[in-house]
Amino acid sequence: xxxxxxxxxxxxxxxxxxxxxxxxxxxxxxxxxxxxxxxxxxxxxxxxxxxxxxxxxxxxxxxxxxxxxxxxxxxxxxxxxxxxxxxxxxxxxxxxxxxxxxxxxxxxxxxxxxxxxxxxxxxxxxxxxxxxxxxxxxxxxxxxxxxxxxxxxxxxxxxxxxxxxxxxxxxxxxxxxxxxxxxxxxxxxxxxxxxxxxxxxxxxxxxxxxxxxx
Amino acid sequence: xxxxxxxxxxxxxxxxxxxxxxxxxxxxxxxxxxxxxxxxxxxxxxxxxxxxxxxxxxxxxxxxxxxxxxxxxxxxxxxxxxxxxxxxxxxxxxxxxxxxxxxxxxxxxxxxxxxxxxxxxxxxxxxxxxxxxxxxxxxxxxxxxxxxxxxxxxxxxxxxxxxxxxxxxxxxxxxxxxxxxxxxxxxxxxxxxxxxxxxxxxxxxxxxxxxxxxxxxxxxxxxxxxxxxxxxxxxxxxxxxxxxxxxxxxxxxxxxxxxxxxxxxxxxxxxxxxxxxxxxxxxxxxxxxxxxxxxxxxxxxxxxxxxxxxxxxxxxxxxxxxxxxxxxxxxxxxxxxxxxxxxxxxxxxxxxxxxxxxxxxxxxxxxxxxxxxxxxxxxxxxxxxxxxxxxxxxxxxxxxxxxxxxxxxxxxxxxxxxxxxxxxxxxxx
Numbered sequence: 001x002x003x004x005x006x007x008x009x010x011x012x013x014x015x016x017x018x019x020x021x022x023x024x025x026x027x028x029x030x031x032x033x034x035x036x037x038x039x040x041x042x043x044x045x046x047x048x049x050x051x052x053x054x055x056x057x058x059x060x061x062x063x064x065x066x067x068x069x070x071x072x073x074x075x076x077x078x079x080x081x082x083x084x085x086x087x088x089x090x091x092x093x094x095x096x097x098x099x100x101x102x103x104x105x106x107x108x109x110x111x112x113x114x115x116x117x118x119x120x121x122x123x124x125x126x127x128x129x130x131x132x133x134x135x136x137x138x139x140x141x142x143x144x145x146x147x148x149x150x151x152x153x154x155x156x157x158x159x160x161x162x163x164x165x166x167x168x169x170x171x172x173x174x175x176x177x178x179x180x181x182x183x184x185x186x187x188x189x190x191x192x193x194x195x196x197x198x199x200x201x202x203x204x205x206x207x208x209x210x211x212x213x214x
Numbered sequence: 215x216x217x218x219x220x221x222x223x224x225x226x227x228x229x230x231x232x233x234x235x236x237x238x239x240x241x242x243x244x245x246x247x248x249x250x251x252x253x254x255x256x257x258x259x260x261x262x263x264x265x266x267x268x269x270x271x272x273x274x275x276x277x278x279x280x281x282x283x284x285x286x287x288x289x290x291x292x293x294x295x296x297x298x299x300x301x302x303x304x305x306x307x308x309x310x311x312x313x314x315x316x317x318x319x320x321x322x323x324x325x326x327x328x329x330x331x332x333x334x335x336x337x338x339x340x341x342x343x344x345x346x347x348x349x350x351x352x353x354x355x356x357x358x359x360x361x362x363x364x365x366x367x368x369x370x371x372x373x374x375x376x377x378x379x380x381x382x383x384x385x386x387x388x389x390x391x392x393x394x395x396x397x398x399x400x401x402x403x404x405x406x407x408x409x410x411x412x413x414x415x416x417x418x419x420x421x422x423x424x425x426x427x428x429x430x431x432x433x434x435x436x437x438x439x440x441x442x443x444x445x446x447x448x449x450x451x452x453x454x455x456x457x458x459x460x461x462x463x464x465x466x467x468x469x470x471x472x473x474x475x476x477x478x479x480x481x482x483x484x485x486x487x488x489x490x491x492x493x494x495x496x497x498x499x500x501x502x503x504x505x506x507x508x509x510x511x512x513x514x515x516x517x518x519x520x521x522x523x524x525x526x527x528x529x530x531x532x533x534x535x536x537x538x539x540x541x542x543x544x545x546x547x548x549x550x551x552x553x554x555x556x557x558x559x560x561x562x563x564x565x566x567x568x569x570x571x572x573x574x575x576x577x578x579x580x581x582x583x584x585x586x587x588x589x590x591x592x593x594x595x596x597x598x599x600x601x602x603x604x605x606x607x608x609x610x611x612x613x614x615x616x617x618x619x620x621x622x623x624x625x626x627x628x629x630x631x632x633x634x635x636x637x638x639x640x641x642x643x
């Protein structure tokens with residue numbers, strides 16, 4: 001839906017409450033309409049929870065503090081699939097091998113296949129490695145590897161890698177999976193340009209309730 | 215019992231139970247309660263007669279206490295599965311009554327452990343496609359109009375232990391199979407209230423929710439859901455939310471898979487597209503038999519589970535027994551639960567015990583006169599959309615056997631003539 005839809009729906013709910021309060025046939029206090037004492041009991045059907053705000057609520061409460069640009073920049077670390085959010089810097093496959101051997105090999109194995117933790121590399125798509133969900137055999141976006149590695153890896157010392165280190169180790173893991181050549185250098189532009197082979201096999205959820213089993 | 219988790223009892227509790235005259239220790243109950251804290255779990259003595267020989271009507275009872283404790287003989291425990299920092303624990307569904315999960319038994323699923331967070335220092339940043347980027351401290355969030363709602367949270371990987379045709383278990387308890395399900399009364403501020411405060415810009419369609427744990431758990435959620443019934447929850451069952459459930463504040467998405475309900479929430483970014491984080495691409499997607507993989511499969515479909523009788527319980531005799539269990543759906547209300555006591559040949563409507571709440575668990579009951587012959591009992595739920603809980607064969611037919619989430623197929627229990635109950639799905643294949 002559009003945000004306008006959400007806002008207008010909320011506004012609609014507020015308006016409905018306002019109208020109810022002003023309606024000439026407004027029930028006397030304590031009267032019950034459709035089993036619901038007006039203004040006292042919220043619907044519990046999950047369909048109108050945002051009506052938690054009464055009609056006389058202000059447009060804004062003003063609680064909280066405006067976030068400065070610096071403050072937003074400090075925490076806004078996620079990377080979008082088109083590369084938005086990738087930081088400056090770069091790293092090569094060769095540099096990434098050094099980062100990998102120091103920080104990653106212990107959990108993911110010498111070639112990204114041995115474990116003991118997640119397998120990173122497979123020679124084919126996911127149906128051949130159903131327990132793998134490897135980067136090259138499953139992941140739809142290369143940018144995810146940067147986003148996740150910077151946030152959560154290495155697991156016992158997250159945040160230890162510099163932005164350049166992350167670019168480098170991402171380059172190395174992509175190279176192990178046959179996705180970039182040995183002389184590749186990853187930066188904001190080149191990483192966003194990496195095409196993952198199975199991206200188009202991801203489909204929206206088509207379960208909608210009702211009698212059909214999907 | 216599946217393992218020792220159920221039979222653990224702290225040394226303190228054990229002393230409290232046995233530290234009376236019957237044990238021979240010269241120790242009052244008050245002394246026992248003041249005893250040293252436990253060093254290690256101790257096994258519970260086997261069931262026996264009441265530990266105290268004293269007639270409780272002839273002995274003054276304990277004093278009041280600042281914090282209540284469970285009866286020594288009632289010690290349900292979560293079942294731990296520890297894989298380094300990425301770990302989980304499961305709710306003892308077979309030990310619980312009604313629908314509310316005691317907060318200390320709520321299931322856990324963490325990807326890098328439970329962070330220690332001081333609420334007074336915690337802040338939630340809301341930014342992106344908004345008119346007014348804002349930082350909210352907990353005191354700010356609590357000042358907004360609040361609401362409470364009872365709803366379930368279920369990990370979408372729940373029940374995966376009974377989906378693999380070649381590894382269908384028999385000796386598995388409700389806790390082991392489906393214990394990544396819990397129900398609480400959650401309290402917080404509606405996310406729509408906060409989004410209204412910051413002013414969502416036209417064109418926005420998603421939010422990114424990000425946690426303050428060492429995994430910096432991140433999930434994209436459609437703005438539609440954020441504006442509908444999502445909550446920033448800071449209360450759980452009448453008190454502050456537990457650290458394991460996201461203290462001091464988590465995202466609550468009623469009816470949706472647990473992973474997306476980001477705990478230890480520190481940031482919400484309003485956007486016009488999903489971020490495609492690791493846990494919505496590499497994980498929590500559903501490979502299908504046609505070679506595609508379902509992405510953003512948020513809603514938990516209707517499901518039910520008989521919690522009694524179930525493995526490892528043994529029915530001691532034939533006669534009247536009340537079959538009971540839980541049913542739930544992420545699409546609204548459960549409208550019907552049917553129970554079969556003849557392996558699915560015939561079905562009877564179970565009683566749904568009020569209240570039947572939207573996106574919450576409901577307890578169902580069915581009185582059964584067991585004739586002592588071997589049989590299979592099972593349940594199936596129907597929700598308000600008309601969706602009927604499928605058989606595992608129906609799910610295999612629809613999806614193939616490679617999906618790792620959303621295993622809401624019917625559960626069955628085989629009751630042998632000697633009363634031994636085992637997970638019985640194998641008999642239906």
